[in-house]
Amino acid sequence: xxxxxxRDKVNLVFTAMDADxxxxxxxxDFVALARRWASVRVxxxxxxxxxxxxxxxxxxxxxxxDPRSVxxxxxxxxxxxxxxxxxxxxxxxxxMFEAVDEDxxxxxxxxxYRLMIEAWNGRPTDTADAFARLDLDGDGIISRSEFARHWSxxxxxxxxxxxxxxxxxxxxxx
Ligand SMILES: [Ca+2]
Ligand SMILES: [Ca+2]
Numbered sequence: 001x002x003x004x005x006x007r008d009k010v011n012l013v014f015t016a017m018d019a020d021x022x023x024x025x026x027x028x029d030f031v032a033l034a035r036r037w038a039s040v041r042v043x044x045x046x047x048x049x050x051x052x053x054x055x056x057x058x059x060x061x062x063x064x065x066d067p068r069s070v071x072x073x074x075x076x077x078x079x080x081x082x083x084x085x086x087x088x089x090x091x092x093x094x095x096m097f098e099a100v101d102e103d104x105x106x107x108x109x110x111x112x113y114r115l116m117i118e119a120w121n122g123r124p125t126d127t128a129d130a131f132a133r134l135d136l137d138g139d140g141i142i143s144r145s146e147f148a149r150h151w152s153x154x155x156x157x158x159x160x161x162x163x164x165x166x167x168x169x170x171x172x173x174x
Pocket of ligand 2: 134135136137138139140141142143146
């Protein structure tokens with residue numbers, strides 16, 4: 001069972017993705033998010049972002065009670081299963097890393113990170129504090145291995161103090 005902290009963490013992402021606020025995610029929400037994200041970037045890779053978000057949608061919808069919509073509890077069901085599917089976590093981490101790394105240089109810069117958070121939140125957001133926590137070795141970028149570690153922690157971990165809790169920005173409780 002997911003803890004209150006895990007539920008809050010997932011709620012933060014869920015609310016950001018539920019653009020029309022009806023309490024469930026549909027395929028359209030994932031496409032809308034990909035479009036919103038692409039629109040704040042110069043890379044012109046909307047199709048790639050849509051494909052990556054579609055992969056997420058498929059993972060969640062496959063385990064949802066209603067395959068056309070996903071509720072918070074469905075997401076938490078998947079979160080409960082993640083411990084048994086480390087390969088899926090790694091694959092999603094890699095796909096997300098590639099999506100965030102807009103210029104494809106193998107590193108997530110502070111600007112690339114901020115654009116992701118702002119696209120997901122739909123508003124300007126100060127991400128300096130969250131970025132500093134995620135940059136474990138303090139070299140000014142988030143490496144692929146730093147991101148993979150945080151990603152697993154975000155979805156599968158239960159430690160509010162872990163830097164991974166900040167993958168999608170500063171949690172509300174912090
Ligand atoms: Ca980059
Ligand atoms: Ca780093």
